[in-house]
Amino acid sequence: MFYPYGNPFHDHLLPPNDDDSSSEIHISSSFPFFNTSHRSLFVNTNGDLTFLSALSSFTPSPFPYLQNTQIVAVYWGDIDTSKVGDIWYRETTDSVLLQKASSEIHTVFPQQSGFNASWIFVTTWSKVAFYGSNSIGQRMRNTFQCVLVTDGMHSFVIYNYYKIQWTSGTSNNGTNSAGFGSQVGFDAGDGVNYYVVNGSRTPMLNECDGQVCLHNGTCQDLDGLSTWRCNCVSGFTGTHCETDINECHSSPCQHHGNCLDLLNDYSCHCMAGFTGKDCQIDIDECQSSPCMNGATCRDKNNSYTCDCQQGYVGNNCQIDIDECQSNPCYNNATCIDRTPGWDCACLPGFTGNQCTIDINECHSFPCQHHGNCLDLLNDYRCHCMAGYTGNDCQIDIDECQSNPCMNGATCRDRNNSYTCDCQLGYFENNCQIDIDECQSNPCYNNAICIDRTPGWKCACLPGFTGNQCQIAINECNSNSCRNNGTCVDLINGYRCHCSNDSTGQHCEHRLDHCSSHPCLHDGSCINNYGGFKCECKDSWFGDICEERQTNDSEGCSVLEYSECSCFTQQSKQTKKSIKMLIGSIGCVIGLLFTILSYCAWMMLNQSKSDRKIYPHEATILQHEVFQESKNVKKSAQSSQRINKLHESRLRKQKQQKEHHNCFLDHSGFDFSKLYVNEDGSRKILKCRHQRIQNDI
Incomplete structure (x- = not known):
């Protein structure tokens, strides 16, 4: 019976190849092979497993093979899976398969009844072809399986064969449709210890090689391929003749007889009144002619009755009424009238002329196994020693x-x-x-220990894993934090520390720097990492579209503030430009007003010399605004500073609209850039007014 294999059982599949091997397979259990315990093995395409190193040889050489080449030859031949066939393998500790392997070993090796498998390795060559097969040979497939079994100390190898239709490939002197010479057995690689199945490296294997028929059964190779049968001797049955047939199973004993199973036979202990092999014969108690003096006997079940002739009485009509009236017989014996005299017919258990002697039934020592015999009337009773029973203490109590x-x-x-x-x-x-294996407290991190037979198992608390729950699970391995967030591993959880530009449980939300609508004058806000960018309309510019460009042709009517005194430098008048005179008068008046305002301002603020502002410094504001914008972009708090700049601009504009007059002196210096806040502080503000170009 094959062990299950293939994809449904999560087997590994060896890639299609010719004369190739698997990489080194590390196994979870130590496998003893002769005098060496191995922790790894190789699955080779050509029908064998090896330890220590892979084997690519396609020629099944005789054993013993090369030194230090340890081989389990399941069906070592020239196999080619590049076109057809699969090679599957896996290790398992499935309890059902472990029990199956243990039972098979117990059946074949009864002396190993205490063996309990703890690990198996199943390798299956499924429908594989030989190298060089033609269209006919391509349809000839072999399917066979190797099962390594161990309990950690002892090891067994089970070979299973389903169909064997070829024995070798063309490279080993075979034909295009058949071949010869496959090797079956194993080799310890020391030149001494090896085993070869009879018939290996010959054109056809005897399927009875390696099969065990118990109890003198004989193996019969049925078809020369993969079928065999044990012909059991009478009294046994089963695949290997391992089962003793219970001949009492069919209840052959009739009339409530007791059946005793024997080797290929049985014995019936019949109830009183019956006899025969199967207690099928009702004993004729009249056959012994018990009735006397011409009496007629009538047979009954385990008894009889006598119909006496006239003048005789008694069970057997043995009593002559006259001679026996004095009752000469003792112990209930029957008196037989004679002519002359009488005879006493003693009851069983007595003897003597008058039946006076009690026969001692213990005289023959019927009690076996040192049982004590108690004589009874026509019987005896055995008092058996402890452990025995039966009428004669012949039965050893199980x-x-x-x-x-x-x-x-x-x-x-x-x-x-x-x-x-x-x-x-x-x-x-x-x-x-x-045995409570949990007494040693093998589980860590408050895990619950579950006692197994044998062994133990740890039920880990959430956040831990490992055989002993000794490994803390790192939930940060899933990279759950987005946007460069930093993951902090917790017990059965994690926490994301987000950068300044993201938020949310997994830092999945970016901060919206445009939510405060920082861009002025219908500017469009573009949200970026670390801040925002304004795209200004028309002639507006600046970080938040707070500046506006004007050309020289614009007059005061297009400027932002309603209170504006505009002056220009004197220019050469023409006949067509009467406005120049008006402008000159305006400049004189503006100059006087400027001087008076400036003097009054200096007198009011002369004590605060550290806040003095010089006219030649009045042109620095625009440079500072742009320089500040560059610095803001370089700082870690750029978004907040730009927002503050935006708020400051709005306050300036409001103050300018409420308190600002714009005018020029004769030198062209715009004193409106000097501005005193309500709290007494001084700032340099940029006047948005342009000079009016004189008409020519």
């Missing part, structure tokens, strides 16, 4: 019949006792105590 051994233990019957061979993880007389 103390295992009551199934005293618990938890899967094996019961061994002894004289008036029994012993239990416990499974791993149990002890005491009846194996009733489960």
